[in-house]
Amino acid sequence: MEIALSVNGREVVRDVEPQELLLDFLRDSLGLTGAKRSCEVEVCGACTVLVDGLPVSSCCTLVAHADGCEVTTIEGLSARPEFERLEEAFTRHAALQCGFCTPGMLLTVAALLDGGELDTPEEIKRSLAGNICRCTGYRGIVEAVAELAGVE
């Protein structure tokens, strides 16, 4: 089946299998390997991308469902000027270690910051609970996000 979607601001028209996953499409067809495969059951968030601005697990989303949508991956997000703020905060707080969860984490964070929904540390933790990080112990991430969101 033929689909047309926007990926990181570029129009993409492709013939895909109906069962093809968005994650495989991004990684294998478009070479966008920032989204990672891990749990495959929508728990860990390593495969998170934005579809029409909202975070989704691309490991459990059919690419056909993204037909006509705007998809943003870490490659697209990091090309935006406002990404430098995220990079600076995550770097200064050492909010990453192995880096495997990091792209998905940042896409979720970017969507939450866009939505302006982060008012307390508890909200940050609750809102990010769909992204697992096995390395950092989360504290550096919470600190970085709190600073970005202006949460005391």
Next chain:
Amino acid sequence: MTTVVREPATRTQIGVSRPRRDAHEKLRGQAQFVGDILVPRMLHGRVVRSPIAHGRIVSIDVSAAERVPSVVCVLTGADLQDIDPYYGHAIKDRPIIAIDKVRFHGEQVAAVAAETPAAAAAAAEAIVVEYEELPVVAGVEEAVAPGAPLVTERDARAGLFHGLGELPARDGNVCYRYRLDKGELEAVVAHADIVVEGEYVFPSVYQYAMETHTVIAQVEGDEITLWATCQHPFLVRAEIADLFGVPVANVRVQVPYLGGGFGSKSYTKMEPLTVALARKAGRPVKIQNRVGESMVTTRRHNMRCRMRTAATKDGRLLAREVACLFDTGAYADNGPRVVATAGDAAPGPYRWSAYRVDASCVYTNLAPAGSYRAFGATHMQWIGESQVDEVARRAGLDPLEVRRQNLLTPGEEVRAGGKPLDADLIGDVEKVAAAVGWDEPKRPRMGRGVSVGLLAAGAHPVSSAVCRLEADGRVVVLVGTTEMGQGPRTAFAQIAAEELRIDSDRVTVRGADTRFTPYDRSTGASRSTTIAGLAVQRAAADIRQQLERIAGTGDVDPDDYLALMRKHFGFSGGELIGRGEVVPVGTGSYAEGPVFWEVCVGAAEVEVDPETGFVHVRRTATCADVGKAINPQLIERQDEGATLQGLGNALFEEMVYEDGLLLNDTLLDYRVASFEDLPDAMTCVIVENEDGPGPYGAKGCGEGALAAVPAAIVNALADAGVPMNELPLTPARVWRRIQELKKEDKWQS
């Protein structure tokens, strides 16, 4: 080679939290992991795994699989008759792929190579395997019972790197046994006023490195190239060379960034099978595990333990006896080392008159168990420390006071023949206790606990490094340490920069690629900053000394480096190459070790809900007793990560087995710690006594907190009124215990 030691006051690169060197690449999704690598003509592999725990393979029908379009080949045990197909760094007991029998749920039975992952998966589905089921050895107690079926019939042949002296002959299903004996145990116990005794159960746990085991293998003649998610590329190289009969130098193992390790990628894992499949296919093959497959590739040993601790009525610790059975699954993996390390941790760092430790590594029909961060110490510390707290309760003393009275002090013997204590444990435990408000008033159902232990760290101390000072003034460090998040590339850049008196931004650390980076034994056992870091320091100091020789003076300004190089080489090219090596002091044997004792000290404050059994962790504190902090922020992050893993291990992580079948093989029903499990407050106390064997007196960290935190939580929960002898402390288990306490009239409501 001598190490240039500079006065601390002049240091500019050490002891500062420089930003991670890999942050930019990782934050932008540019960091490459094995799964991101494409090799020309690469095929995709898929593994068929056993659905049963123990059985004879009657037949494997691959004909339908071979007919699936784009399938290149199918590999089974019958394809390995030209080599000795058994491997295992500790004990050579594991076939590359099942031969005649399967011994655990998930064992590799066949593997397919095809042009696409989908074709490989379809072909794997089409393979028909007929099994004749055999009696399942589902636990350690069954395994050591008289007349138990044998999990494996093979003799225990020592692997290349068992590293534990003479390997004992196998005894039934016991493949390794570690014993310690000190003093006259029975006589000492007979005179004790207090004897605490109990039986304890520790669960099997999954490391969950978020990047699953992934390997690309290419075989061309007698050259084998691997891109692999391995922590110890040089040890994998040796095992692959040994298995496939090629020279060591013909095996090239490249390790890009690792998506977490925690021990799950230590030693050889999916590499032999991938090489065997690529060898048959005649083309490169990638195998990428799914989470459920990585869970049965390696896991943390479950264990049963009997322990008793004897003391005087005024709280002086006298004697301890420990007997434990570690479930290493169907193949030994790192079980012998885990058991030896547990044996060393079992007495706890106290001044004993007598102890006896008997730790066994036992085969069962579960998946093989191996390394996981702070292995052995995590298993034992919560048990030993809960008994120390019970001694304190019966003696009417504060748990801190009992520790002050009994803890070893620096220089005292930990284990006969081994390294004496190299840390101030009393100071460490006092600091973490203070950090959780030890003396503050407590609400009902709230409790606080501390725990103290030691972990034999450093593994075998052999590392080397090369520094290259380039003609543009930049420095490249080549070192075989793998970057799995713990930050060695950042720390090594700081160390090299310090020696060369330049900014660490001018240093790039590259590795690991066994063809180009010099030998580093392994990345694990908290050894990299201490041992590989020392090699880096020596390599950088070597360059500095060359520059001083060229200048004819010891007073060389870094601004003059390029002029000196031009003088030396006669043009604006060339490079100075520095070499650094670390070899053992003494024989490097396990008995003489360890390289250093990693400190496992922590404290916790918990609150239990008696209606639900839910345990809320309010505060934790851990001690990073690191000798010298090269990068304090990275140390804090290490301890915080270990704290969350320890919290998961203590409260909810457990691989659930029933008759040898793994029931929870996805993240849906195997829960790991999330943001919402963060303690309300988490403190990492960094202690710098410059008493380590590494650069500037540094010693490793990052594991100790994982042993300390579960023990501190168990003690805190007991302080809140609920003593437990089985992990994890799930609400159901805690609630049931509270009901038992109520029946025994031991619950204070």
